[in-house]
Amino acid sequence: MEKELRLELDTIINTSNNNITITDENGIILRSNREHWKMYDIEEGSYIGTSIYELEKKGILSPSINALVLKEKKVVQVLQHTKSGHVIMSTGYPVFNKEGQLIRAISYSQDQTEIYRLQEQYEQLQSKVAGFQAEVEELRGKEASQHPILFRSSKMKQIITTIQRVAKSDATILFLGASGVGKSTLARYIHDRSERHKEPFIEVNCSTIPETLFESEMFGYEPGSFTGAHKSGRKGLIEQADQGTLFLDEIGELPLSIQVKLLKVLQEKKMTRVGGKVEHLVNFRLITATNQPLKEMVDEGKFRLDLYYRLNVIPISIPPLHERQDDIVILLQHYLQIMNEKHHSTKKLHPSTYHQLVQYKWPGNVREMENILERLVLTIEDPIIRPEHLPLELQSNIKETVESSHYEQDMVEKKSLKEAVEEVEIQMLSRAKKQCKTTYEMAELLQISQPTVIYKLKKYKNHLQ
The missing domain is CATH 3.40.50.300 (P-loop containing nucleotide triphosphate hydrolases)
Incomplete structure (x- = not known):
């Protein structure tokens, strides 16, 4: 009778669609079907009597599902990766005797390599599709609005x-x-x-x-x-x-x-x-x-x-534009970039010029700004657009222009780059402090973080106006 039971068990194991491995309480392999070890690149017949802990050390089982069952003493499921690149889904079950002692570990394994690769390919395809969709949406956005709405006020x-x-x-x-x-x-x-x-x-x-x-x-x-x-x-x-x-x-x-x-x-x-x-x-x-x-x-x-x-x-x-000065700041940057790209130029605004343009009343609003920046990009030879390059109607008064020139000369005579940078930071912080009610508004205007604003206000507290 015992011989017949063993024969039945061997037949069940060898004909199962699942790859079955049975170990004793010490991790020694007692039974396994013939096809099982092909996934692990081990020749048939070389596994009976082998310790799963040894196979785990050699990296053949990574990890060993039976070893985990013996350790956890409960049902365990893991995804194994073999040296040959196979991906195997394994589920292990503990077997206890009447006294509650763990005497066997039985595991069932299925080769998921092809499914796993298909899933990876699908995810890659999905990623590509998402990328293409993002590009299409971006192109649609550009096509739909050649002049984006830029505002901060x-x-x-x-x-x-x-x-x-x-x-x-x-x-x-x-x-x-x-x-x-x-x-x-x-x-x-x-x-x-x-x-x-x-x-x-x-x-x-x-x-x-x-x-x-x-x-x-x-x-x-x-x-x-x-x-x-x-x-x-x-x-x-x-x-x-x-x-x-x-x-x-x-x-x-x-x-x-x-x-x-x-x-x-x-x-x-x-x-x-x-x-x-x-x-x-x-x-x-x-x-x-x-x-x-x-x-x-x-x-x-x-x-x-x-x-x-x-x-x-x-x-x-x-x-009107002069009632939303925060918008002037970003619109100047935006339209200068547009005109530079349009006319293959790299013109930049001198800090003093930038300051005068921000303070200008812009009676012609955004349309006037576009026209003036295009005129400056086309007619000024210097790479830096300075206050004296501006049309007369934009130069608010002679005193401001003179102060700008003095400021520029003072910047040139600074002893170091660090001192020049600090001078610019003090000037910009002073202006932001006058225009804004909170440090959060200052951070938004200066395009830096609010903690940085607080740090710099403390740093330059004796120099700010």
């Missing part, structure tokens, strides 16, 4: 928060603000983040279209509508914006006759071309902007009250 943070909140809706937005503050850039920013971002963004500057051509430009015309009309007719700007966004800049310049027709389009969602009889359905999101006081124009009879209420659903006032 609290006023612009509030405006961007509002814009992000309403971008997904179809609500009509009215931007109020002086020329050049970036109203068209913000309109594009909204379109790019709306549900219509894949559809056209049609921008119309109402102040640049002659009144006699306004109707045909906005509403289009049918063939033969007037002398000089195209033979096949033409879609108007409103029709071109169908399913997308129509941005009407300088809406205050819109003629009263066109105001009536625009109001009808907004109310009925349909329009008729000049010289035509067929009504065309249109569906667009309207964004408008003006630098004029529309409410006063309504009181003066220059702008329709009913159209004003249609446009004034979400009014957003954009403050």
Whole structure:
């Protein structure tokens, strides 16, 4: 009977899909199926009577599942790595006698090498896909917004928060603000983040279209509508914006006759071309902007009250650049880099020049900044743009220019680089201290950590103004 049980056991072990190993309480291998040791590069028959601890020392079993079972005296599962590169999943079970003594350890092993390699390949593929997706998103972002919204001031943070909140809706937005503050850039920013971002963004500057051509430009015309009309007719700007966004800049310049027709389009969602009889359905999101006081124009009879209420659903006032000095700092760096790249230059701003540009009132706002920096990059031969290179309107007063020259000369005469760096740090800390209320604001302005600000304030406390 015992002989038959042994035969049955040997048959079970040798025909099992799992690789089975049985050891005694001392770790000596008693039984194992023939295919098992091929995974460990050991010849068949050389394992019976071998100690698993020896095989572990030689690195053949790394680690030995049976050794772990004998040590832990409980079920154990491990992932083994062999010298030949196999990855093996092993599970071990303890066997106890009636007295509760551990007498055997039985382990089942499966070669997971191919699955493991497939998993690695899958993870690598996933990583590549994620990388490609990131690149695509980056390219989409660049394509969607050639002029990114750069800001640091609290006023612009509030405006961007509002814009992000309403971008997904179809609500009509009215931007109020002086020329050049970036109203068209913000309109594009909204379109790019709306549900219509894949559809056209049609921008119309109402102040640049002659009144006699306004109707045909906005509403289009049918063939033969007037002398000089195209033979096949033409879609108007409103029709071109169908399913997308129509941005009407300088809406205050819109003629009263066109105001009536625009109001009808907004109310009925349909329009008729000049010289035509067929009504065309249109569906667009309207964004408008003006630098004029529309409410006063309504009181003066220059702008329709009913159209004003249609446009004034979400009014957003954009403050002029001189009211958000924190934005000037990063915009100067941004547009100087753009102009350098555009004209293959490496111009830099002298610290005194940078200071004067930050203090300048910028009546033409962001547009003026772009133009002036491009002019400086193109016309100045020196690699460093100094205060004397600035246009006269930017030089606030002679005294400041003289002080800047003295400052520059003083920097040259310093005994060491360390002293020069300390002088610059003192100057910048003094200015930041005047502009900011807290050390956190100073850290944000200077682009350093708040603990560093505290350290430097203590270091230079006797030199700060």
